[in-house]
Amino acid sequence: MLVNGKPLARKPLKTSGVRESFTTESKDESFTMGKRVLIAEDQNDIRQMMKLMLEIRGYETIEATDGFDAVEKAYKFHPDLVLMDIAMPLLDGLGATKAIRQFDRDADVPIVAVTAYGDFYKKQALDAGCTDVLSKPLSFDQLEATIDGYINS
Numbered sequence: 001m002l003v004n005g006k007p008l009a010r011k012p013l014k015t016s017g018v019r020e021s022f023t024t025e026s027k028d029e030s031f032t033m034g035k036r037v038l039i040a041e042d043q044n045d046i047r048q049m050m051k052l053m054l055e056i057r058g059y060e061t062i063e064a065t066d067g068f069d070a071v072e073k074a075y076k077f078h079p080d081l082v083l084m085d086i087a088m089p090l091l092d093g094l095g096a097t098k099a100i101r102q103f104d105r106d107a108d109v110p111i112v113a114v115t116a117y118g119d120f121y122k123k124q125a126l127d128a129g130c131t132d133v134l135s136k137p138l139s140f141d142q143l144e145a146t147i148d149g150y151i152n153s
Helices: 044-056 067-077 093-103 118-128 140-151
Strands: 009-015 018-023 036-040 060-064 081-085 111-115 132-135
Touching (some): 036 067, 044 060, 044 140, 067 081, 067 093, 081 093, 081 140, 093 118, 111 118, 111 140, 132 140
Parallel strands (some): 036 060, 081 111, 111 132
Antiparallel strands (some): 009 018
């Protein structure tokens, strides 16, 4: 998201009761520019929150609302990272992950499972080909650290 032609970035404030705010003063975001993240999430509010968090950091986002949509968009756009909800309609995140891994066995795109079921699906997600598993609700710091760790390593 741009404001006055500049990407938004987090900047700590020294205001009582307020820990952070968003400003147009940017961190060095050159390492994120042009990096694509596919957000596969059927819940619009969660998908939009993740999108905003990522775009503030300078990532390009691609949205998918179900597993089939995620597979199609992964094939079409070749993202640098996929955030994959596990419980989605039509094709769940586990099936979508297997399909993405199957059509491009050489692809090393990190697929991070995002689930409200905690550790219940962790083994299944990793067995399906996910690189990591995050539990909902997500915090900005958790999401940022995970994505930066995979994309910028």
